[in-house]
Amino acid sequence: MSKKLSQLGEFGVIDRIRKIAGHSRSVMEGIGDDAAVVSSSEGKDLLLTTDMLLEGVHFTKDMPARGIGHKAMACSISDIAAMGGIPKYAVVSLGVSRRCEWDFVKQIYEGMKKTARKFDVAIVGGDTVRSPGVIINVALVGEVARKKAVLRRGAKVGDLIFVSGPLGGSLKSGRHLRFVPRVAEAQYLVKHFNPTAMIDISDGLAADLGHILEESRVGAVIYENKIPRHPDADSRGALYYGEDFELIVTVSPRKAEGLRDSRKSKFKFWPIGEITARRGCLQFVDEKGRIKTLSLKGYTHF
């Protein structure tokens, strides 16, 4: 008998899908990173990403519609940022009910458009379909210098781990509707600090750092007293709650010196720990110095 998706879990499903999707020569990195990297004709590679937001799962209709539109666009922009790329063109599929009010759709689009414009992204096309609940899918094309995409799989033992901002409480506080994708920060990192791996935090620090560990075949130790938190978030929230869309980045010890020193740095980055050789093992040193091994799980979709 066929298994239900809930029995396989999100990553079980993704692994299986990855196997079916297979590989193609022109594709340098496929399913499993923040965005796919494909070889373009010239000095640039293309980045492709797609994100779907659903009413009742990712947002509710009583949330501000402009914020929902912002989030739909900003999630995809964040994916491109996390690859070290520049977002360029978006196509938007929208599912809405016939009974839906135009004002609601209009505000979603205005929210998307405002955020797109802020990051110089052109919304170039779309599809509209009838649907019982609201569905927004943003597919985004970005660019990155040839072979310069920052993947999840390059972290080395001894690298330092940084995050780009305070974590936790994004959903409860409403920050998930107004976060700023870290395009400028990522560009700054790429330009000056040669990041070895990068990801944006959508499922939570533990889960998303976990992806780096898994893809890079390394481990990590992180320190509770170094992890920046929002005042409304506790340690658990900073570790396990998603939707912060801050970057996790690893850099070599030599490069880390400059990044640690916020007087020299244009943006502030928080060092939270180091990459270790204990493959797949995420250790957490709490404020009392006790060491725990963390689960790599965060929000799972099934």
Next chain:
Amino acid sequence: MSKKLSQLGEFGVIDRIRKIAGHSRSVMEGIGDDAAVVSSSEGKDLLLTTDMLLEGVHFTKDMPARGIGHKAMACSISDIAAMGGIPKYAVVSLGVSRRCEWDFVKQIYEGMKKTARKFDVAIVGGDTVRSPGVIINVALVGEVARKKAVLRRGAKVGDLIFVSGPLGGSLKSGRHLRFVPRVAEAQYLVKHFNPTAMIDISDGLAADLGHILEESRVGAVIYENKIPRHPDADSRGALYYGEDFELIVTVSPRKAEGLRDSRKSKFKFWPIGEITARRGCLQFVDEKGRIKTLSLKGYTHF
């Protein structure tokens, strides 16, 4: 008070969205054609398209899952074909319920993958989310020689109108789950016949020819006895039912000679009428020679 979408109609909604999305310099053709054309770095332009299929709207769960997957991929491939382009990279967002069986998802993916492979399209990334019903969004990137995309807006008075295959009855017959996107046919047209406008039939011959008329600011006359029909379709079906995914193409009278002559033509195309100066007016000459003016409406989504 804000209007409901059903009061605005599909094209009312699209027009309003187009206004919000606005224009950007690097975008040559935006929302409103089969795919968007954006300038790439070298001798090629990029084509972008996105299509969303929903359970209960575009398919039902009792249809063969591989066919659903095929359709999801083939719709987007057809959009790229209709621009005269070559489909290259796809990203797929999939919404499924926790209670959904893996076999169903697997077969959808296998259907997509098989069709993708057939057309040399790499599925390079995706997103999976929890959803009450099945949702499939395929966003596709294609390529076309610089400034060579075939738009909807180039049809000239006197041009001949051709279709690439028999029409009608696609949904009832199940052909909508196994149609072949006309990439090879479109490439052949582009190479030898300099098409002035092109579109694929998703909403029906009258509606999709109507898009060419509207964008090209021309009219047309078509002849009932020249429109190729599937044996299971009547004239009404051939005109108003969608999902055939055959091409409608306009070519100059001079070029049309070669295309008419199927001995010289690698693929068969059916001449169905001519472009006229009566802007926005689609005339239909029935089998008895009576002239009617047709509504440009086909399937509308709201």
